[in-house]
Amino acid sequence: MMRIEEIESFVAVAEELNFSRAAERLFIAQPALTRQIASLEKSLGVKLFDRTTRNVRLTEEGQVFLRGARRVLEALSVAEGEIKAMASRKExxxxxxxxxxxxxxxxxxxxxxxxxxxxxxxxxxxxxxxxxxxxxxxxxxxxxxxxxxxxxxxxxxxxxxxxxxxGHEDIVLPTDHRLAGRPFITVEDLAGETFAFPFTEPTKEFSPAMREIAEQGISVSFYQTGFEESALSLVEKGEAITGLSYAHGAINRNVVVVPFRSVYSIxxxxxxxxxxxxxxxxxxxxxxxxxxxxxxx
Missing domain, CATH: 3.40.190.10 (Periplasmic binding protein-like II)
Structure with missing residues (x-):
């Protein structure tokens, strides 16, 4: 199977019509260039050049192959440029x-x-x-x-x-929730509650409330919603409660926010x-x- 290096070597010799100049152009030794041309001719099963001690010229087959070889190298150059541009954009x-x-x-x-x-x-x-x-x-x-x-x-x-x-975690409650008037909430207070969280059920890794619930075996249930606003909507309707990071912004909902008291922080x-x-x-x-x-x- 022919290699790109062989095609590049062939085009250089075809354009220079001189092995020494082609080798200099490619920055390789002339014997290596000669071997590449011989390997390419063997792969194709034809002679690409007529060579004498004085002259090098393309055979008829070499002239046909040159047209295709240039198209191949041009296509490769375009593809390389596109890949480099893509890599640059990704960077x-x-x-x-x-x-x-x-x-x-x-x-x-x-x-x-x-x-x-x-x-x-x-x-x-x-x-x-x-x-x-x-x-x-x-x-x-x-x-x-x-x-x-x-x-x-x-x-x-x-x-x-x-x-x-x-910082701490806040528990977001409906306004008429039994815990709404508390100065803070503990894990024992959450027993039997239904939580609504977007995307996924929260885990102990990032929720102090969920970590204490897991460690103490407190029984709770979950709704999984699509977006944070969907979870807050369920809280506002009185169907669930949720937890938010201490750094949450203003909540434009008719809800109550109570800090969760925990040995853990976020x-x-x-x-x-x-x-x-x-x-x-x-x-x-x-x-x-x-x-x-x-x-x-």
């Missing part, structure tokens, strides 16, 4: 992943400010649950992720992180894969360190 895209509980933290603003300061950079955001986001970071489908954890040990060892905040983290060599990722990490004064762990 300028920052893939950002969120777990819904931290969507209201300052992190989206950091991304917006970074993009505004970096012409040509584009940020693409997606929402994933805790496990899928970690898998996406490990596979480098996502460049940087934002989520809260109740313990740093829940962050996979192969990922690096910057811990930028820490630690807001920016997480990435150190094996990801995208320049835009490390520019973003440096940008966040500059505007926050924080340093990666």
């Amino acid at each position: 300028s895209i920052l893939e950002v992943g969120y777990v819904y509980k931290v969507l209201s933290l300052p992190t989206p603003e950091w991304v917006d400010r970074f993009v505004a300061a970096k012409p040509g950079v584009v940020a693409r955001s997606s929402q994933e649950d805790f496990a899928r986001l970690n898998n996406s970071l490990l596979s480098m489908a996502i460049d940087v992720g934002f989520y809260g954890v109740t313990d740093m040990s829940f962050i996979p060892q192969d990922l690096e992180y910057l811990n930028f905040a820490e 630690k807001g983290c920016m997480v990435w894969n150190p094996d990801n060599n995208k320049k835009v990722l490390y520019e973003f990490i440096h940008f966040v360190e500059q505007i926050t004064g924080l340093k990666r762990n």
Whole structure:
């Protein structure tokens, strides 16, 4: 089977009609060039050149093959250019992943400010649950992720992180709920309650309430909804309760927010894969360190 190097060598000899000049043009030794042409002629089963001690000229078969060889090399050059352009575009895209509980933290603003300061950079955001986001970071489908954890040990060892905040979890209740007037809520208060959460059932990794419920064997049930607003709508209707990060923004719903008292807290983290060599990722990490004064762990 012919190789690209052989086709390139053939075109160089065909255009120079001189093996020495063609070898210089290709930065290879003349004997190596001669062997490549011989290998190509053997693959094709024809002579491509008539050679004498003084002259080199294309055979009729060589003239036909030259037209096709040039088209092949031109197509390869175009394809290479397209791939390089695609790689360049990917290098300028920052893939950002969120777990819904931290969507209201300052992190989206950091991304917006970074993009505004970096012409040509584009940020693409997606929402994933805790496990899928970690898998996406490990596979480098996502460049940087934002989520809260109740313990740093829940962050996979192969990922690096910057811990930028820490706080409690709030429980969001219907206005007429039995716990609505409490100054705080404990895990025992949640027994028998129905929770509504978007996308996925929450886990102990990022919810203090769910961690204590699991550890103490408290019985609760869940609704899984499509969006955070859908969960809040169920709360407003009195059909469920939900939990939100301490840093949530204003809730434009007729609901009550009560802090959850826990031995655990939510630690807001920016997480990435150190094996990801995208320049835009490390520019973003440096940008966040500059505007926050924080340093990666």
